[in-house]
Amino acid sequence: MHTGQWRGDDAEASGVTVTSDDDGSQLRVTVGGRWDWRVALAVRTAVNKCLAEHPGAVIVDLGGADDPRGSSVALLAVAYRVGRAMRPRVSVAVCIAPGSPLERRMGSLGAAWFVPRFTSVPLARAALEQDRVVPSHLSMRLQPVPVAARQARRLVAEAGYGWDDVVRPAQLVVSELVTNVVRHVGTEMSVSVSRRHSGLFLAVRDGGPVLPRGAERYGLGLSLVDRIASVWGSHPTHQRTGKVVWAVVRQGHHLDAAASTARQILEYLPTTLSTEDIATRLRIPVNTMRAHLKAIYRKLGVSQRQEAASASRGRPVQGRSRPPETYAGLSRARGPARTAARWPARDCPAVDCSDLQGRGRSLWRSSPTSL
Known part of the structure; x- marks a missing residue:
């Protein structure tokens, strides 16, 4: 098992970043600069990683990208069909500037008929929030106090009711994530738990901008997370005022x-x-x-x-x-x-x-x- 890395050097050099909302249910892929094969490769990699996390929705923001030939249409169409085929379904939407060459290209190829398009990210978030498929989704805000880990464990027990063999290891994971915030960050945090297919998705958002760079360099707490979770990772929030550390605990993996x-x-x-x-x-x-x-x-x-x-x-x-x-x-x-x-x-x-x-x-x- 390996740690998920959301912002590599290649992605940053290509002007592609991935951010998340507070509870990790919507991921945003922001693309900037002129579209070429390097940017296309970085976007494809980022979208694949987003879909692998199995969020509620993925928003590809091309409002700041320069794509005069509409070369990104094929990639967007494939991402939409892949997300729709997943169970539970993952909604994939795109934000483009009105009247842009990309919009005209999507219309001429027929992609505009099935790929959701929006003129701004807030409109896309609001529309996808109503259509989100995330069963048993719970979240709460916690203060950086010692009892925060206990409250997070109760939240996991409530969201994972009936999954006894998943709840206990998930409680260990969320306890370590919250404890790390209390000890190393010291800011208010948001904890969310969602059922995702055969496991629980855990996300802890805090106000610390520094991302963990692997279990070995971040102490014993994340070493335990690395042992129990099927996959885990981190990425900055969409306003870059903090980060989200997430983990997926699936049945039988621990x-x-x-x-x-x-x-x-x-x-x-x-x-x-x-x-x-x-x-x-x-x-x-x-x-x-x-x-x-x-x-x-x-x-x-x-x-x-x-x-x-x-x-x-x-x-x-x-x-x-x-x-x-x-x-x-x-x-x-x-x-x-x-x-x-x-x-x-x-x-x-x-x-x-x-x-x-x-x-x-x-x-x-x-x-x-x-x-």
Whole structure:
């Protein structure tokens, strides 16, 4: 998985920028300068990225572009048909100057009959807002206070009602996004949650203009987002007074990451590293590390780290008449379980990890109280 980048150097050099409204439901592709093959390539790339995010609508603003031959008509027509074929449907509209060569070209080719045209961006936004197809869309404004993350999690639970296997990881993601605003930006923020096909779309808008440049350079919070979300990214607001950091959490995508993290934690349990040191090496927040530990302890039927380390290696736990169920099924590095050579099969059964690997819910049920 990779981080979405909305404004690359090539796009900026071609005069193409992508911005969003407050809740991320409408994306705007602004084109400036003379239309040539470089601009066409940049616009196509930007529109493809917008459609991949699956917003409610995409507005292509060509009001400031110089296209005397109307060469952009074909690209606009294809974008409109692609958006219309998506489920849910994504509305694609274009803003052009009245009486321009592009408008005449669209009319002569018949594209004016099906591609929505507007003379200004505000008119396009108002019209598309009425036709927007975004089920279960909720949003709220939050202050940069510690309880903001809790309020955002409640919003996710309400918007994703009935999607238990998506709501919990989505709450972790939105909690990290909001916490980053509280810690690093300190401005009022807008949080929005929308159902998008098989997952939840999360967007947090704040007043900080600096875009994150990847999870590795933005701390442990976005590393967790990078692990759980199917895709995430950021882009400036349409007035360039802030930014929107968004993420998509789809059904089933986070389960492999959860099981992989549990396996990695098991490999560190026999070491002398502290919980904080392990979290730093795995690039996950300490609270997330503790949540995984609680799930592991519960699965093994132990209450201490030393007991969990012994159980994961198939050794008897001190004070027990028989060893607990092993966690070897989750350990990649240790290979096959070694418990059979030391303990009879009837005394040391292999743990059934299907509920963790198949559904992944045990990790999310054991979240720390701060989440």
